[in-house]
Amino acid sequence: MVLSVPALAADLTPQTAGPFTYVCGGVAEDEQQAMRAEARNYDMGLLMTEGPRGEYLSDVDITLSRGGKQVANFRSTGPRCLIKGPKGTYQVTADYQGNTKRTTLSAGQRNKQLRW
Template sequence: MLYYVCGQAGFEKTVVSPDPKHPFNLGITFVAQQNGAPLSDVAVRLRRHGRVLMDFVAGGPRCLFSVPSASYRIEGTYHGEMKFEIVETGTFDTQIKW
């Protein structure tokens, strides 16, 4: 099963995965390049081997995922500009900046 949750910075201290057997194991934050301000309403796609596994609009600047251990491409589109990062499970400090 694949899960995600998005919210404000710091919310990860109070949220838990809906399945205790599969805790959140990947995290990303969306921020402005110039001042580091958090960005919400980013269109997100999570891909593995080119296949889209998740497609949603983030309700906050910080997203956590519960996914099988692997490498993933996380794409974010903000104001029409798409950027991405390749991340491994176990990584929680990745940022995508616009």
């Protein structure tokens, strides 16, 4: 049996990476509204920005690790990524054009910002 995942407004379709489901977007106003509405269904989130004015970034390579082992990786298609998966604390490695940022992310953290 194949289960279909409903698409969000503004064509934000949930994806999977390892045991995680995620959706990225949030550049245009309609995407931002859709992401805000969908946030309650996800327990973690990242926001990627650049520079002093916090300009939005996409095409960031994201890797989630736990206990030193990679558990998921994906490329963001927008500045905000909503993530749900197994409860726990994860090490996030985010690479944008060869520059790497690291942080930790736990359930309940829906607006963890990475700034280049």
